[in-house]
Amino acid sequence: MALDRWIALILLGICLAYGYTAWFTMDEGLAPFMRRNPIWPSTFPKVLSILGIIASMVILLGLEKDEQRIGEIDYRRLTDYNLGQAILLLALMALYALCLRSVGFLISTTSFLVLGSFILGERKWHVMLPVAFAATFIIWYLVQEILGIYMRPLPNFIVSLVGG
């Protein structure tokens, strides 16, 4: 089965679960005065669930005539591309999300930029490190000091040490 049909199957599952919630569980806790309204919080989701189910079924059953199109990248030959680098970068993004608060903006961002370039094959440390340091500091200064959006610069224990 082609990828678009697999995706349609997953979306069908999502629409069914969404529809089940809208049709059978959402209205249970509705206050009596809201029941007299011509529209309930579940009305719009009910319509959407039906539309979603119909559209997913049409794709899943191949009812719409569609020539087999291969996008910019042929997903069946992913190993022919730089798949390892892409996976590593996505993992690095997730790691950055997990570390941003605990490690602080300056260390996590510098590490992200340096490791990102490293994963992509860059080995000029004398360029990578200053670029990452400078960019991180400029962005932190702009966002925190000029725009006033708080971003913890360093890990908590260092901040408390520096702060006394």
Add this chain to the structure above:
Amino acid sequence: MLEGILIGLQTALSLQNLLLVVAGCLIGTFIGMLPGLGPMSIIAIMIPVAISMGDPSAALILLAGVYYGAIFGGSTSSILLNAPGVAGTVASSFDGYPMAQQGKAGKALTIAAIASFAGGTIGAILLMIFAPMLSSVALLFHSAEYFALMIVGLSAIAAFAGRGQVTKALLMTVLGLIMATVGEGALFNLPRFTMGIMDLQSGFGFITLAMAMFALPEAVFLVLKPKNLGDDGGEIKDLRITRAEARAIAPVIGRQSIQGFFIGVLPGAGATIASFLGYAVERNLAPKHEQDEFGKGSIKGLAAPETANNAACTGSFVPLLTLGIPGSGTTAILLGALIALNVTPGPRLMIDEPQIFWAVIMSMFIGNLVLLILNLPLIPYIAKLLAIPRNYLIPFIMFFTLMGAYIGQNNATELLLLVGFGICGLALKFASYPLPPLLIGFILGGMMEDNFSRSMQLYGGMSFIWERPMTLGLLIIAVSLVFLPGLRALLARSKGV
């Protein structure tokens, strides 16, 4: 009116105010390029500076410069990185990004700058002439008409429903609408589909979704299949627009300036609807062979939303200045600034404090002109961003997508959601599902449901559709925008046979 224009010019053209407009444009442009910081946040950040000046005219002139600069800056990240930081510039990325990919980043930015200038300037002329008259028309628009207007905006998805793609575009729109129902709706005040997760109470963040569906998959594609965006014999820096191209976009700019302005006048409609609607209308008006170019780097497809969103921004000043009603988030913040400066916008502003009213209008002209003069020479350098070596550029794009989501919500969970949605966006892109309809559905879904529910409650059912002629008219327009191209193609085919 002439006297007012002269008063306004006198105020706006003082050396201090000219410097303020230049500073505002520059600050707005550069900060606006950061995904996650739209005009609303930048103006909010600049308010303390503006208020500390004490002079309402100078403060408003600075803020107007920041406003226009931020809109242009937002378009830049949409065009170069496919990272629309605000909803109003999403439509600009539909054709702007493909142009940048084809090595025409300089041209795309020039078209965006000219279209923005024209939209803002024509909008300011219309504001000058029609402001008092339009404020009463804006009040005729009720929730029923707003609902119909959202449907018209939704018809922009037709541009992505190519051959064999109609159901996929529809499914993506429905998915976007479904995602918009997650969280606490404004009308019902009940958490829906949150699965007990606190972070979902306020729903999914727009910027997170925009970055995940547009910017992140593009960055991963650049990793998977390296391509050089930066050479092409210097074409990337080339700003030149041919005479034929200028002739092609001129009517688009003219139409969208007027249409965008009138949509902007309606409180709550704003630049987002104007840009989607502008895109949909221009695609339908284009000849068949040009219609197929939309979404693939059409200059008309870029000029239309760029003109419309700027004209709509100007239009949104009509209810603010004449009625004291903020028509958008940005004008709500401006209203706050005005009140802090002891200026009360409303029907008497023009009579009691003409120097402020006219200075604002004149500063719009000057702001737009300054923006064009400042940005045109900068475009080659801005476009050159794409020539940064891939090993450095890609981590930076990924970092800015993360920052956009983080600054927008100030919540680290959003970053994990971004990566998760980004992987989903990648899978959808692999399978050739069009992603813009998902975002269009998500942006318009919340407003559409709120207005639909309000109309249903007011009329006790669906009767508002046929009882309100304006609603019916707008719905007919929406249906024809979706089905006319198909009908036209059918007619052309039957004639050919």
